[in-house]
Amino acid sequence: NTGDILLIGKNKKSMQQAFREVKKMNGGIVIVEDEQIICSVQLPIGGVLSNKPVEDLIEEELVLKRELAARGFKHGDAIYTLLFLQATHLPYVRITQKGIFDVMKKQVLFPALMR
Template sequence: MTLVEEGKVIGKMELELFGSLSTKSMEGVMEEEKKFVALLRERGYKYEDPIYSLGFFSSTHLPYIRITQRGIYDVKKKTVLFPAIMR
């Protein structure tokens, strides 16, 4: 996961194994997550758990608009509103 501001990477959590697991120790992951969340909070993220939120942004079993590999997807209408690659 990467946080980019004005075109520059300002924070990241590397999940090297299948994009969902880290090879770091649990303590290392916890420290990295704490820094990542602090950066988000400084920028106005107000919800409890941003990592948990990311999982729901793409969950197409939930209604309304979701972010998928195909693009921005309207679950109820079963249509891609904005393709991932717009030409």
């Protein structure tokens, strides 16, 4: 909702690669593992919408869900998960520009950049 790019990961190099790919696509979702792009969903309209036929987009989302599940993601809808992770009007832990933020305690648990 903020237009920010959300990077989630452990490997800084892979996160940088995902960032570059998202910028190149003008928005979207990218999974990078071992410096390889595993899958991507291009969302060039405002970084959140696609201009592809819905049938093509459905196929891309199925690939995204399959690849996330293969990596341990157990929730149903990755796109809504990404949206809600940033929603500070909801309680509990959220991701903000400042870092991992506990909404109930109004405190940063982990800063955005940890060295």
